[in-house]
Amino acid sequence: xxxxxxxxxxxxxxxxxxxxxxxxxxxxxxxxxxxxxxxxxxxxxxxxxxxxxxxxxxxxxxxxxxxxxxxxxxxxxxxxxxxxxxxxxxxxxxxxxxxxxxxxxxxxxxxxxxxxxxxxxxxxxxxxxxxxxxxxxxxxxxxxxxxxxxxxxxxxxxxxxxxxxxxxxxxxxxxxxxxxxxxxxxxxxxxxxxxxxxxxxxxxxxxxxxxxxxxxxxx
Numbered sequence: 001x002x003x004x005x006x007x008x009x010x011x012x013x014x015x016x017x018x019x020x021x022x023x024x025x026x027x028x029x030x031x032x033x034x035x036x037x038x039x040x041x042x043x044x045x046x047x048x049x050x051x052x053x054x055x056x057x058x059x060x061x062x063x064x065x066x067x068x069x070x071x072x073x074x075x076x077x078x079x080x081x082x083x084x085x086x087x088x089x090x091x092x093x094x095x096x097x098x099x100x101x102x103x104x105x106x107x108x109x110x111x112x113x114x115x116x117x118x119x120x121x122x123x124x125x126x127x128x129x130x131x132x133x134x135x136x137x138x139x140x141x142x143x144x145x146x147x148x149x150x151x152x153x154x155x156x157x158x159x160x161x162x163x164x165x166x167x168x169x170x171x172x173x174x175x176x177x178x179x180x181x182x183x184x185x186x187x188x189x190x191x192x193x194x195x196x197x198x199x200x201x202x203x204x205x206x207x208x209x210x211x212x213x214x215x216x217x218x219x
Contacts, residue, residue, distance in 0.1 A: 040065055046073070054112055076157035080124035081110035081203050083145060083211050084134055084164045090184040091211075092167075093204070094131050097179050106183070106193070107201045110159065120160035128164055132182050133172035136164050146210045150202050161207045187212050 042063045050057040058073040084092040098105050109131035113123045125139040136142060142162035150157045174180050185193075190208050193199035199208075 072154050074155040074157075076155060077113050077116045078120060079110055079112045079157065079159045080120040080127060081108045081159055081161045081207060082124045082128045082142070082164050083108060083161065083207050084128060084132060084167055086167065086184060090186055091190065091208075092132050092134065093183050093185055093190075095181045095183055105201055106199055106204070108161070108204045108207055110203060121162065124160065124162045124164075129170060130173055130175070131178075131180055133170050134164070134167040135170050136166060136168070141166065145207060145214070148203060148206050159203050161203065161210070163211065187216075 043060055044063065045061040047059045047061070048056060049059050054076065056075045058075065060071045060073045062069050062071055086092065092109070093106050094109050095104055095106050097103070109127050111123060111127040111130070113120060114126075119139075121139045121142055121144075124142055125136070129135040142164055145161045145163050147158060147160050149155075150159060172180070172182070187208065190199060191212060194205050194208065199205065
């Protein structure tokens, strides 16, 4: 009887949790529909303020909640990153100098698309070989993992992240101004780096967490 009562209690809790999530989803949809019907932010004008080699910076003149404002907006054409998996389950990462942080960082191999319409799978296929020297037979061999926006407050950069298995070793050929070393890490050790605040690159943290959730620490 006690076991049955416990099971009934668990079932009731699960049902209540499901009902709560369904209610939250309905409320989120209603809020989104209300915003689409009457947007809280109206962009009146967008001016190009600066054009660099990989991004464009704009001034957006908006009316937000009835109040005029000027917001910064940065456009990026998009990028791709790869989680390369060795036969023993370790992942390949690259250590490279990042001028914006003035230090070396540990990251997944990644790079910007060559053109706005370049498929990111093609970009990922290229960057894997360029930065690590490893390759897969074709872009179709890459497994899509997740898509992320890196800095939603003012930047529209979007990165598609893929998993690469059955790697074949070749020769790396990074860009002339890239200084890169390749390192192999276990998923468990990478998660420890993340929790200790030693691995902080956003795309890499997201990808390692997603990979660990899908495949576990040892795969």
